Amino acid sequence: MAAVASSEQTDIQRAGAPARRRSFPVWRWAILLIAAAYFLIPLYAALRFAGFKAFTQVTSYPSFGSAFGLSLRLAIIATVLTLVLMVPTTVYVHLRLPRIRRVMEAITILPIVIPPIVLIIGVLKVAPGFLLGSPNLLGLEYVVLAMPFAYRSLDAGLRSFDVKTMVEAANSLGAGWPTTLWRVVVPNLRTAMLSATVLTVALVLGEYTMASLDNFQTFPVWIVNFEQNSGPVSVAASLLALFVTWILLMFIVTVGGRSASKRGGGQVQLFTISTQTASHTTGEPE
Amino acid sequence: MTTNTAAGTAGGVLGTAGHGAGAPVVLQALSRSFGATRALDGLSLDIAPGELVALLGPSGCGKTTALRIVAGFENADSGTVTVDGKDVSPVPAAKRDMGMVFQSYSLFPNMTALENVGFGLRMRKFRAGDRVKRAGELLDMVGLTPQSRQYPHQLSGGQQQRVALARALAIEPRVLLLDEPLSALDAKVRLQLREQIRTLQQRLGTTTLFVTHDQEEALSMADRVGVMRNGTLEQIATPSELYSRPATAFVAEFVGTMNRIPGNYQGNDEVTVLGTVVPVHGDRPANLAAEVDVLVRPEGLTIEAIDHGNGIVTDRTFLGSLTRVSVLLSSEVAVKVDKTSTAAAELVPGTSVQVGVVAAEPILIAARR
Numbered sequence: 153m154a155a156v157a158s159s160e161q162t163d164i165q166r167a168g169a170p171a172r173r174r175s176f177p178v179w180r181w182a183i184l185l186i187a188a189a190y191f192l193i194p195l196y197a198a199l200r201f202a203g204f205k206a207f208t209q210v211t212s213y214p215s216f217g218s219a220f221g222l223s224l225r226l227a228i229i230a231t232v233l234t235l236v237l238m239v240p241t242t243v244y245v246h247l248r249l250p251r252i253r254r255v256m257e258a259i260t261i262l263p264i265v266i267p268p269i270v271l272i273i274g275v276l277k278v279a280p281g282f283l284l285g286s287p288n289l290l291g292l293e294y295v296v297l298a299m300p301f302a303y304r305s306l307d308a309g310l311r312s313f314d315v316k317t318m319v320e321a322a323n324s325l326g327a328g329w330p331t332t333l334w335r336v337v338v339p340n341l342r343t344a345m346l347s348a349t350v351l352t353v354a355l356v357l358g359e360y361t362m363a364s365l366d367n368f369q370t371f372p373v374w375i376v377n378f379e380q381n382s383g384p385v386s387v388a389a390s391l392l393a394l395f396v397t398w399i400l401l402m403f404i405v406t407v408g409g410r411s412a413s414k415r416g417g418g419q420v421q422l423f424t425i426s427t428q429t430a431s432h433t434t435g436e437p438e
Numbered sequence: 439m440t441t442n443t444a445a446g447t448a449g450g451v452l453g454t455a456g457h458g459a460g461a462p463v464v465l466q467a468l469s470r471s472f473g474a475t476r477a478l479d480g481l482s483l484d485i486a487p488g489e490l491v492a493l494l495g496p497s498g499c500g501k502t503t504a505l506r507i508v509a510g511f512e513n514a515d516s517g518t519v520t521v522d523g524k525d526v527s528p529v530p531a532a533k534r535d536m537g538m539v540f541q542s543y544s545l546f547p548n549m550t551a552l553e554n555v556g557f558g559l560r561m562r563k564f565r566a567g568d569r570v571k572r573a574g575e576l577l578d579m580v581g582l583t584p585q586s587r588q589y590p591h592q593l594s595g596g597q598q599q600r601v602a603l604a605r606a607l608a609i610e611p612r613v614l615l616l617d618e619p620l621s622a623l624d625a626k627v628r629l630q631l632r633e634q635i636r637t638l639q640q641r642l643g644t645t646t647l648f649v650t651h652d653q654e655e656a657l658s659m660a661d662r663v664g665v666m667r668n669g670t671l672e673q674i675a676t677p678s679e680l681y682s683r684p685a686t687a688f689v690a691e692f693v694g695t696m697n698r699i700p701g702n703y704q705g706n707d708e709v710t711v712l713g714t715v716v717p718v719h720g721d722r723p724a725n726l727a728a729e730v731d732v733l734v735r736p737e738g739l740t741i742e743a744i745d746h747g748n749g750i751v752t753d754r755t756f757l758g759s760l761t762r763v764s765v766l767l768s769s770e771v772a773v774k775v776d777k778t779s780t781a782a783a784e785l786v787p788g789t790s791v792q793v794g795v796v797a798a799e800p801i802l803i804a805a806r807r
Binding site: 313314317318320321322323324325326327328331335336339340342 | 509510511530531532533534535536537538540542543544545546547548557558561562602605606609615
């Protein structure tokens with residue numbers, strides 16, 4: 153009985169395997185096409201609607217440059233502050249307080265849960281006077297907004313190599329804390345830091361609510377204001393925003409990724425964190 | 439092969455090995471608890487200059503905690519560690535001048551083999567030229583000159599541990615600490631690296647503390663082996679002494695293969711086992727009953743094919759010149775007996791045999807299980 157059952161099973165497997173192999177790619181392509189259509193058709197429609205003339209018109213507005221410049225400046229402020237604050241924090245939590253990692257995860261998710269208006273009122277209440285009215289204040293708010301993404305990237309990066317042993321090895325060789333962090337931890341966290349950077353920059357370049365509530369002409373705010381004036385030009389502006397952001401992110405990934413992989417680090421891709429040196433070959437080749 | 443390479447080139451490095459080599463290390467009554475668990479319970483240990491001492495024990499016996507306290511990664515609740523007569527307790531790990539090789543791969547992934555070995559020298563402010571020269575010498579010493587420009591992920595596990603060893607030795611440490619450095623490697627590589635570490639350690643004369651759970655490793659590499667149990671030393675002795683004259687039943691059973699055979703304690707330091715009266719040494723069970731277990735090594739038993747003997751051969755394991763014969767005694771006790779392979783040829787499973795005890799050496803007894 154058992155023998156019959158098992159031979160039946162292998163027959164089914166034998167018949168099923170090639171069929172599945174044939175049908176699988178079809179489905180994959182179908183899904184890919186549907187997903188692509190979902191993104192590409194609106195883009196194409198927008199391109200058709202705007203026309204090429206609108207693009208040249210957009211860039212000729214003088215306020216375009218200042219709005220884009222402000223967004224870039226905020227992206228830089230937010231990224232630098234985020235990395236300076238979050239890298240030592242996550243490393244410290246990993247090494248010394250692994251038990252509060254869950255608490256950290258909960259805390260860092262808060263900016264997503266709390267409505268932006270609440271964050272803004274909070275920040276306005278505690279911000280020192282010289283920052284009020286300065287766009288730098290918005291940079292600080294973006295640090296808070298970016299925290300969930302930055303923390304998760306860095307946390308995953310720290311899990312991809314044995315930080316504790318690396319730090320102890322560096323210590324035993326005579327490296328103090330700052331040296332260990334700078335020469336050992338940060339270089340191996342490069343991929344994760346890059347990923348945190350990409351997410352922060354993308355967030356800042358696309359953020360509308362806070363900027364408009366705070367009354368700053370960032371790039372997204374400028375686009376929305378523009379929309380009220382002319383249809384095709386505002387669509388061209390949105391498309392431009394999309395492409396510029398995309399090109400900027402590709403640039404960060406390519407530049408950062410190249411130096412990381414040269415050093416034997418992981419390949420960087422948008423929104424994925426590849427683990428470093430996961431595979432070791434065992435056994436001596438000699 | 440690699441050992442020869444090492445022998446040829448170590449001279450240059452040895453020449454520069456100055457203050458580093460051979461500091462005496464004393465662990466004095468170290469205790470350390472983690473919550474309710476007492477990891478170390480008054481551990482004391484003297485390591486002579488240039489000596490390699492292995493701490494051997496089952497997991498959780500406190501051996502790794504002891505090593506980490508010496509390294510400065512953990513603090514002892516009480517007790518001191520002195521190196522060269524000075525208490526190092528207040529000294530942070532980075533200033534202790536101790537080279538360490540870790541169980542897990544610990545090379546910095548962002549640096550080449552050469553840069554890894556040079557890292558400690560860089561911390562000691564060596565000029566770039568001297569650093570590269572010296573790191574190169576050390577890589578040569580472990581036979582990895584061709585791999586000096588490779589990154590850790592391009593090296594095999596064994597190569598990585600050799601680079602880690604070179605890195606630890608590059609700083610001319612006063613003490614070398616080895617935390618199960620071979621346990622992640624496969625058997626053949628482990629064997630090679632075992633010899634290489636020992637050869638280098640002896641040549642450089644670096645005082646070394648080596649932690650392992652592998653008794654074969656401890657016995658083959660160390661000058662002295664300390665067997666640990668429940669946070670303290672059960673016995674510390676040379677490998678041969680540990681094997682042939684274990685002080686306690688725990689050591690006897692942890693090191694090497696040991697048979698437990700029911701015996702009758704006579705009270706006057708003698709025990710009757712398998713019909714022979716044998717002198718007893720070491721611990722006596724606290725509640726001394728007449729019925730005890732006698733601990734006998736496989737080579738301490740005799741075996742002879744005989745009709746209606748006291749046991750039946752159940753299995754044989756060929757070990758080269760020796761064959762280990764498994765016998766089920768009539769008292770339902772299974773024992774292992776070593777016999778030369780030629781003599782064991784006739785002892786096929788099922789053979790009736792007579793097993794006896796060689797009465798030459800005093801033996802250990804333990805409470806009946």
